[in-house]
Amino acid sequence: MNDYEPETEPTDDLPEPDTASESAPLIEVNNLSIDFDGNCILSGITRSITRGQTVAVIGESGCGKTVFMKTLVALLTPTTGTVLFDGTDLNQLTPAQLAQVRRRFGFVFQNAALFDSMNIFDNVAFPIRQNEPSTEEDEVRERVRNHLIEVGLPEDVARKYPAEISGGMQKRVGLARALVLKPELIVYDEPTTGLDPIMSDVINELILNTRRLYPVTSVVVTHDMHTARKVADRVMMFYPRRMLDQGQSQILFDGPPSQLENADDRRVRQFVRGEAGDRIREMSRATA
Numbered sequence: 150m151n152d153y154e155p156e157t158e159p160t161d162d163l164p165e166p167d168t169a170s171e172s173a174p175l176i177e178v179n180n181l182s183i184d185f186d187g188n189c190i191l192s193g194i195t196r197s198i199t200r201g202q203t204v205a206v207i208g209e210s211g212c213g214k215t216v217f218m219k220t221l222v223a224l225l226t227p228t229t230g231t232v233l234f235d236g237t238d239l240n241q242l243t244p245a246q247l248a249q250v251r252r253r254f255g256f257v258f259q260n261a262a263l264f265d266s267m268n269i270f271d272n273v274a275f276p277i278r279q280n281e282p283s284t285e286e287d288e289v290r291e292r293v294r295n296h297l298i299e300v301g302l303p304e305d306v307a308r309k310y311p312a313e314i315s316g317g318m319q320k321r322v323g324l325a326r327a328l329v330l331k332p333e334l335i336v337y338d339e340p341t342t343g344l345d346p347i348m349s350d351v352i353n354e355l356i357l358n359t360r361r362l363y364p365v366t367s368v369v370v371t372h373d374m375h376t377a378r379k380v381a382d383r384v385m386m387f388y389p390r391r392m393l394d395q396g397q398s399q400i401l402f403d404g405p406p407s408q409l410e411n412a413d414d415r416r417v418r419q420f421v422r423g424e425a426g427d428r429i430r431e432m433s434r435a436t437a
């Protein structure tokens with residue numbers, strides 16, 4: 150700032166988004182890079198995500214899928230580059246503004262991340278009580294009940310504690326809790342990890358159902374190719390930065406799941422078929 154510019158007081162009002170158009174992307178990532186202690190995890194990522202899209206983010210362990218997802222919802226700050234949500238640069242917001250924007254996000258964490266000391270009802274009610282404290286208790290009850298039904302949980306589950314229900318049920322409670330504020334963006338971190346094939350497919354169906362019921366945009370970080378194929382209309386495959394030469398794109402594939410099998414890049418075809426290919430040799434070279 151030069152000496153002649155008036156100092157602007159920090160404000161908690163959200164800045165006007167750069168764009169008011171419904172057709173504008175919900176998320177715009179521009180030249181994003183993330184380093185941890187000089188260790189480059191992501192670099193040169195420029196992508197946008199359209200409203201209503203369900204994007205699966207795939208790639209081998211440690212390639213930066215979760216880091217990418219966390220950056221989209223401002224749980225991590227870019228080292229360089231920007232992330233715009235609905236035209237607003239998330240990293241320019243005050244903590245109060247960011248808290249306001251976060252109400253528009255739903256998080257479904259890998260381990261469900263329920264509060265052990267609260268019963269299921271209070272877990273699902275928590276975001277309402279936290280963010281909309283003037284909501285009448287009758288309405289809270291109605292909303293919690295509807296969301297538990299929506300994810301296929303019987304009513305008596307509401308009185309139980311997380312430790313008293315199965316992992317699959319916990320994941321569904323996590324989804325109900327993520328939905329209760331009607332988010333515009335839902336991020337799912339490994340939603341089917343640790344579940345049997347049937348329960349995994351129940352979760353896939355619920356992700357699809359959520360998309361049918363609400364105009365939500367979804368980002369699903371997953372290792373499960375069945376999930377990626379079934380729920381996503383777009384798949385992005387990341388590759389570990391350290392395995393690439395400078396200037397090579399870290400996103401090896403970005404397209405509809407139907408094109409994965411015939412992707413131009415051999416590494417994509419190998420990944421989706423679960424073939425190691427040259428990876429053992431590559432890994433030993435990268436860590437040497």
Ligand SMILES: Nc1ncnc2c1ncn2[C@@H]1O[C@H](COP(=O)(O)OP(=O)(O)OP(=O)(O)O)[C@@H](O)[C@H]1O
Binds near residue numbers: 372
């Ligand atoms: N807060 C952090 N501080 C330092 N390093 C981190 C942090 N978060 C992630 N990393 C590192 O960044 C790399 C990418 O992590 P990330 O969790 O995004 O991988 P991933 O692709 O989601 O892998 P996985 O499929 O195993 O979950 C890893 O090497 C991880 O150790």
